[in-house]
């Protein structure tokens with residue numbers, strides 16, 4: 001296994017030599033790890049690229065010397081990590097941020113830069129491959145609300161990443177809010193680590209799982225996991241409130257409290273139900289937003305999934321609509337780590353077959369397809385149990401910030417529709433600048449699309465979401481770094 005960024009196969013930007021891999025796996029989370037290990041075991045020369053310093057992605061995010069105490073499925077991760085380290089056909093490139101992937105005559109060129117480097121010393125690196133497996137995962141989906149820009153309001157994932165990745169508690173008195181099963185491990189982890197979790201405010205009504213008894217009962221381990229988190233919360237006397245949301249954060253330099261309200265089934269505030277709570281930190285997450293820059297760069301067909309996210313369309317072999325491009329894990333639909341592992345394995349096996357013709361055991365394929373179908377039906381039930389109805393838009397004042405980078409308010413977005421006649425988010429972006437800043441709409445894209453759609457009296461579409469999700473550069477990059485890769489002739 002190679003781990004140095006400058007070893008063979010890792011060529012400076014602008015040059016054309018170096019190893020031509022059979023498969024480049026983009027992202028080393030559950031999906032990417034599983035894909036890379038499966039592909040190499042089938043005899044494909046494979047490179048696994050990730051911006052992080054350690055494999056594992058969001059689910060198995062860990063520190064050096066971590067014994068897995070905070071993790072589920074740790075033995076599975078250990079096995080994949082050992083195989084990653086041992087296989088002679090598998091190169092691991094941690095610390096490589098992928099900023100662009102392009103099609104070439106021989107397959108694909110993946111352009112990377114060293115994560116966190118911003119000087120000319122960091123020459124961008126390119127990796128060549130015949131096929132790519134995109135496994136770039138997802139990040140927290142945010143909804144704006146009054147005060148969400150006050151320091152001390154975090155994404156739920158960031159609070160968990162601080163704890164899992166650095167062993168740091170984001171605050172002392174923490175409110176956990178949003179929707180989805182992910183809030184439970186976040187709150188349980190914080191409580192176990194010594195924070196006072198003042199409440200878990202779940203905007204949805206999880207008993208809606210009851211409408212999907214088959215999908216739910218076929219996933220008993222997940223139910224058991226959820227029950228375990230609830231037991232932990234009870235042990236720490238953490239209140240868990242459903243149909244309730246944090247609708248405002250208070251404070252200027254730091255969070256000093258929050259307003260909590262009961263919601264109706266469309267997430268409008270129940271009159272007379274608001275109250276103020278005392279907290280110094282708020283961890284918020286309303287599901288996940290898949291990272292789709294790379295499938296969009298490559299021209300893959302996209303669709304709007306049941307949770308409202310933009311995802312890459314794949315077939316039963318995890319193939320996208322572009323030849324040689326496979327997608328696995330959250331980038332083709334949010335469904336949890338187990339589904340990501342299964343999709344990764346399928347993508348790895350099929351991509352290996354496509355590049356070297358190595359046959360796959362039929363019984364293994366049949367088992368993977370069966371398990372994937374079980375996990376997908378659970379994911380579908382989960383999306384129906386935790387919808388995000390558009391009543392959250394009624395929590396916003398006209399001057400609530402929607403795009404933090406460009407400081408665009410909800411009122412400005414609505415006026416672009418009402419007064420300037422914008423009918424889609426791209427037009428609003430041009431008129432009012434949401435999504436034009438440093439994050440390029442990563443944070444505000446979903447909310448802006450929903451606000452624009454509603455102001456036009458319709459539901460958001462895949463095209464709306466794409467308008468703020470397509471980015472020719474997937475990761476921030478300085479012009480200096482870019483220029484360092486070109487010779488004097490600009491070649």
Ligand SMILES: Cc1cc2nc3c(=O)[nH]c(=O)nc-3n(C[C@H](O)[C@H](O)[C@H](O)COP(=O)(O)OP(=O)(O)OC[C@H]3O[C@@H](n4cnc5c(N)ncnc54)[C@H](O)[C@@H]3O)c2cc1C
Nearest residue numbers: 027029030031051057058059098136137157329330336337
């Ligand atoms: C913040 C967060 C916390 C979560 N915590 C839990 C939890 O506690 N329990 C639970 O059951 N589920 C949790 N989930 C969901 C779970 O992590 C996912 O279901 C699972 O990790 C999906 O696996 P994946 O391989 O598709 O993506 P990920 O695990 O997200 O892995 C994607 C990988 O791609 C890399 N990557 C992405 N873009 C680039 C790029 N441009 N350049 C280089 N590398 C890139 C990332 O660094 C990452 O390592 C969490 C999700 C998030 C976003």
